[in-house]
Amino acid sequence: MKILSQLRYTIVSCLLGMSCTGNGHHGTDAISTGNPITAEDLNFHMDTLHTGLENPWGITWLPDGRMLVTERKGEILVFEKGHHNGEKLSGFPEVYERGQGGLLDIQVHPHYSENGWIYATYAKPGKEGGSTTLVRFRLSDHQISDMEILYQTMPLSTSGVHFGSRIVFDEAGYLYFSTGERGTKANAQDLTNDMGKIHRLHDDGRVPSDNPFLDNPAAKPSIWSYGHRNVQGMAYDRENRILYATEHGPRGGDELNIIEKGKNYGWPIITYGIDYSGAIISELTEKEGMEQPIHYWTPSIATCGLLYYTGDRYTNWRGNLFSGALALTHVARIELSNGKYRHEEKLLSGIGRVRQVAQDPDGFIWVLTEGPGMLLKLVPAE
Template identity: 50%
Template structure:
């Protein structure tokens, strides 16, 4: 593996203040006690990462290529469904079933043209891998209708402790229509059984006109989804407009407010809503103002990073760094830059070897290696 750089600096700590507001935590400079190694390069927009039991890696590239990286060599997986590579849409996230060794299922989200209307929308499938080809592809959920809008497809995938699969779909730019309407797809977090069937205890099962796969609503464009390693809760982050990116803990049937409640303004500086809190709407546990354009999130559980363990990593597309959010329970008590100016960080994950990996647009996959102590 190619070493890129070597780094040194100061320890990071910020004491807890119970009065700290969700956006008042200062951002500290990075503690440069790690090096970078390039795992693979030459991938324009790497989006998702998943590790197979043999330690090799599956990598999605937005244009529609699924790579298998093994022993330093990339192979293009065959029989990948055609993607709608348009705007922010394309081949998106990839996650293995929690019991992959037994089931063999791989879960993928992508922008698909299937269904009603021109354009595309977010779809979840599962498939198996054999001889470097996807087989037994099953369609689990397709958001509808299609639209030629280029924005806000989401999408991330996560499993909970009970084996349900969650995936996110952005509101496709129709923020005054989709997010608050449970009869519409988009602007939602969905929850399914692992075979794509709808859990009987989903919050809107039996409600007339509702999309019964919906688990929570009122989201803008969620591009981070991860299970908390201790509580099992599903955490999410999403892009706000100009200001007001959020971190939320997903609750059954909860409304997260977009666009009724927001901490940001529109890109033309006009007001979307003057309301920042409202009864019946979940408040974020943290929000960024200005926006960092978050993408990808991972909890650190590895002993390789003692100062990061138990805390949260989030990529920033806008400011081109990785952010460490220091947690005390559900409260963000500290923030620190990691990998400053590395590039547009599209995803972050902890590998089975305990190392942190990030996907960087135009570069590929980079491993963060802590310096020896």
């Protein structure tokens, strides 16, 4: 019955034009042989910069060209510019490596050259389980120093699922980080806990005075938005001041949302998915006072990582979103118009579980995959 149900979802979604858009014809043969890859708006080839990664999660760049890549097991690898072998940084604390938990995202401060701060989220172990935690630190050669815990989500949980988490900065320097609801659906609607939320902080961990729930004494003051299941992709459009987020649905119903102050994104009261058992989670797909996604995927592609492209290396892709797909093993290139979903193309179909898509300071797009674990760079064809 499960196979028949999944087949039903696939057929229906293709008929509706969901998750089946784009050319989708670039299989692993074209990729593995290094042949040029033909996309709708340009041709490119793929450089494999590193292989042998286990569960890579986040990627960021220092001003001197060094690249930092996180491994979920608790390692941060530093790649010197022009070198394809990463060296492990020393000094990161123990992580709660259980299920989806471990070391997650990493981002440099927008003014790193002035203050040297690097930010990371990880599952921090405790006596009663683990919790998604935001930290910042500095580097001295390959040694982590000056580490500060800026926010630890509560309560602790022994669950091994739905930790989130991504980090972005907006044009004003505010920091946003996402958390999953840790497998307990009700957490997402409960403002008294940190789970299933997107949080907004100053870069030193202080709560901004204009956060939306400061007047509610029972609410966590760092909450910016709620009603999320498991946000593992966030990207910020600085020009238009739009925060985008992708989150995992259950079986079906992955979402692309525009995140706005104080808004409720509905989980689990409204959803376009069903439970993994086939059970109905909710009969509702919309409700007054709850936000609709600008796009959703049924069946799930398992969205992870999100890039809003601003460079000039791929001129026709400027202003597009790029989402990784864990389950369907591709990169989804998403065209937008005034904040609305317009079109989607599948890139690198069959490449592996895409965990993150990122833009380097030179405007090139990089892709992190697991199973196999690779660090890839997309280079436009001459």
